[in-house]
Amino acid sequence: MSTSEKTLTPRLVKKLWVAFISIIFLMGASYVFITGYFANKYNQATAQRVNSNIANHIIEEKFQNASPFLEDGSVNKPLFGDLMHDMMAVNRSIEVYLLDDKGGILYSVVLDHSDDAPAKKVSLAPIQSFIADKGANYILGDNPRNANTKTIFSAAAFDQNGRKGYMYIILAGKEFQLVSDNLLGQYFIKLGIGTTLLTMLFALLVGLSSIWFLTKNLRLITGIVRRFQEGDLNARIKNPEKSDIEVFANSFNDMADTIVGNIDQMKSVDTLRRELIANVSHDLRTPLAVLKGYVETLQMKKDSLSESEKEEYLDITHSNIDKLSKLINQLFEYSKLEAEQVTPVKEPFSITELSYDLIAKFKVIAAQKNISLALDKGEENSMVFADVSLVERALQNLIENAIKYTQSDGSVTLSITRKGKNIEINITDTGSGIPKNEQPFIFDRFKQVNKNSKKQGSGLGLAIVKKIMDLHGTTITVLSKPKEGSSFVFNLPVAL
Numbered sequence: 001m002s003t004s005e006k007t008l009t010p011r012l013v014k015k016l017w018v019a020f021i022s023i024i025f026l027m028g029a030s031y032v033f034i035t036g037y038f039a040n041k042y043n044q045a046t047a048q049r050v051n052s053n054i055a056n057h058i059i060e061e062k063f064q065n066a067s068p069f070l071e072d073g074s075v076n077k078p079l080f081g082d083l084m085h086d087m088m089a090v091n092r093s094i095e096v097y098l099l100d101d102k103g104g105i106l107y108s109v110v111l112d113h114s115d116d117a118p119a120k121k122v123s124l125a126p127i128q129s130f131i132a133d134k135g136a137n138y139i140l141g142d143n144p145r146n147a148n149t150k151t152i153f154s155a156a157a158f159d160q161n162g163r164k165g166y167m168y169i170i171l172a173g174k175e176f177q178l179v180s181d182n183l184l185g186q187y188f189i190k191l192g193i194g195t196t197l198l199t200m201l202f203a204l205l206v207g208l209s210s211i212w213f214l215t216k217n218l219r220l221i222t223g224i225v226r227r228f229q230e231g232d233l234n235a236r237i238k239n240p241e242k243s244d245i246e247v248f249a250n251s252f253n254d255m256a257d258t259i260v261g262n263i264d265q266m267k268s269v270d271t272l273r274r275e276l277i278a279n280v281s282h283d284l285r286t287p288l289a290v291l292k293g294y295v296e297t298l299q300m301k302k303d304s305l306s307e308s309e310k311e312e313y314l315d316i317t318h319s320n321i322d323k324l325s326k327l328i329n330q331l332f333e334y335s336k337l338e339a340e341q342v343t344p345v346k347e348p349f350s351i352t353e354l355s356y357d358l359i360a361k362f363k364v365i366a367a368q369k370n371i372s373l374a375l376d377k378g379e380e381n382s383m384v385f386a387d388v389s390l391v392e393r394a395l396q397n398l399i400e401n402a403i404k405y406t407q408s409d410g411s412v413t414l415s416i417t418r419k420g421k422n423i424e425i426n427i428t429d430t431g432s433g434i435p436k437n438e439q440p441f442i443f444d445r446f447k448q449v450n451k452n453s454k455k456q457g458s459g460l461g462l463a464i465v466k467k468i469m470d471l472h473g474t475t476i477t478v479l480s481k482p483k484e485g486s487s488f489v490f491n492l493p494v495a496l
């Protein structure tokens, strides 16, 4: 078993875990920050709403009928300072600013002056909108002691002796910020730890179960793949359509079917090879044995044999040598075709002319058996696009068979007919015919009908024809009735 297989599932689980934990941390952090942000805002909004009236209240209640805090255009500092400090004793978080009508700071009362570099001016826009909606909405204004920040405030306008301005009270002053930051920090840590621990616990439960469910199918499939690898060729994934990884499950099943199919094919090819070797050795041995017998007789009895006997023995020897060389040639041809060493060289040629040539060639043999051999419907010159020498070989085998399996006084007819874009070639005889049950097998190597027949050949002739047809992308079919005859038909494309 290879290491990649061993580690497939754990590695996937590890990746799922890493993704899961990253998501949890991200979610935790986002949760803490969002909560912190809104808690802070909520806190500030509450403080502003509660104290929204404070500036108004000071102006109306404290100064309206008392000594004015602006005298001759300048601030009555003792009066103003006293009052404000009294207030700050109660609420240390506020800072009070007296602004002119342009937002310029006239005077400020703050608790802690240590790091002061206060601004000279604040923006009036938020103050005016605060006054306009009477402090009903949460709004942030400039922080005179920290130009980079905005802060909650309360504000009110005043008009004293024609002198206009604003009372601007920072509600979350420096003191407030210090306490708030400190508390927020503590809550952040507590919130962070709490949230992380809680989410981790849930994540552990949810993660374990979901990863188990997610990888369930994968484990199942891995098990089946392993069974197949160990030799159980029937191992298949059941109901692949129900699997989470349907494509993979289907592919595995298809692959397994292909492998099993290939193994079966290889087995049958192997059986055929064995059959071929057995048959070839038998086919070669018979004529060789005959040859040996006659040659030995000729050697031993050369003086006692008459001339005519010698002649006869030599004729038999000759015909057996012919048989042998024909068989060897056919075997060579078939094995070349089977090993796909033959590439057809296609070209346009006249199938009519080729047929006439072959008829002329076989005329003598046919005449010896008193068989008429002719081309029917041969008036038209039909051109096909094919390998001329391979087609010649195929036709030769078919004509040879037709003559071989036809009795005296019979006939063998070739016909060439145009069928659309094809030319149909038909070789019909009035011979012995082929039994129906044998017809599907005659194109297989070594399938011979009438095994005992004297006429039997190598059984290679039709196998070669079939291979030639395969090379031309066409098929050969047989129509035959025992005792009536046979027709072999094939098509070739018309040469354009």
Ligand code: ADP
Pocket: 401, 402, 403, 405, 429, 431, 432, 433, 434, 442, 447, 448, 449, 450, 456, 457, 458, 459, 460, 461, 462, 463, 486
């Ligand atoms: P063989 O060398 O035995 O003729 P083939 O491959 O040419 O081998 O033919 C296979 C078998 O098909 C033959 O043995 C024969 O039984 C049958 N066959 C082929 N052609 C004909 C035909 N024209 N008429 C009757 N039987 C035929």
